[in-house]
Amino acid sequence: MPKNLLFFCLVMILGLPMHAQEVQPGETEQDTIVDRSNPEVVVKADRVKKKAINPLAPSKAAFYSAVLPGLGQIYNQRYWKVPIVFGAIGTGVYAYIYNDDLYDRFRDAFKRRRAGFTDDEFYDINNSGVVPGSPDLSDEALQDAQERYQRDRDLALVITIGLYALNIIDANVDAHLKQFNVDEDLSLELKPYLEYHPINSDPNYGLAITIKL
Template sequence: MSKYLVSLALYFLVITFGLAQEEENNTQASDSITTSLKKEGITVVDTLKVKKRAINPLAPSKAAFYSAVFPGLGQIYNKRYWKVPIVYAIIGGGIYGYIYNDDLYDRFRTAFKRRQAGFTDDEFYDLGTPNAPGADPDFSEAALESAQERYQEDRDLWLLVTIGMYALNIVDANVDSHLKQFNVDDDLSMDFKPYLDMDAITAKPVYGMALTIKF
């Protein structure tokens, strides 16, 4: 389960880095094409029209705060409703694993203490026929001690997993809110126009192309 938590964390980091790298590569490629065309004597007219979006710099912080107060609330704030059941499933699973192992730890620990005190009436002494006279214990003292230690370790592991899933829920809300503000509209159009003019000084034709993208 701890490997699963690390994989999820790396998944978000890879996505974030990949989107940032893709944006940087696209910008560098665009600048490189513009420079090459200018060297060939082609004038590049920038007619890119962008529908500006209102960016809320506090949105990521709000999303993270909401998810910290109540898991899944930040995802609702980001309108990523499909993530809410996933958040509840992973955090709820962690809580269930903790409670389950804690209950078994308490039961084995109680039986171990009573066995050390000389009692033979614990639930693990004779599972097949309880209170049968002369029956050998199904769980020895060593087995009871080993079981309580194992369930204690599992309980502590599930506690760490639950805390990790809770933290990941906050990180996801924050990162998703950052990326959400860079999304473009579905209404995307592109127009290509050739460009031709005369240079007033050199009297030479100046030609090029214009690419108009509206979104």
């Protein structure tokens, strides 16, 4: 019938290989790769090169960054990130040391003041002479400064730990992304098919689409 003849013509046309390619003159067998499931399909060898994937690379990058911040970024060859990692974590460490030093100084002065001594560094800041009972910085001011620098020190510690953890996460995720498949070795295959109903033998026409990654 004309309808069936038209369908089978369509089947023959769509059934032809969509990316078939013959070996061009001057090419050797080493330059081409033949699909054994379909010998008509010949693909350039340089278009199917695969990059080896190391499943342990993310773990190694995270471990290196845990041992020494920035080392995982070097392992991932993201050298431009190393100064950022050093600068961020170094700033956090500096802020912690700075506030911890001031906290210790005000705490020691406050403890000596409560013990009855008048020789702490904040008793005579202006070098106008020690006047017992009239310090340049009161006991309340010493206590407030001690608590303020303690809070700042603890906050700097939390931020530094967060930056350290972020450095490890960045190295791990970056190593994962480097192995993400972004090559162009993709193919789309269309396969028309004809099936008959098992009971009434009515023909069923269809088209299958296969995407190969």
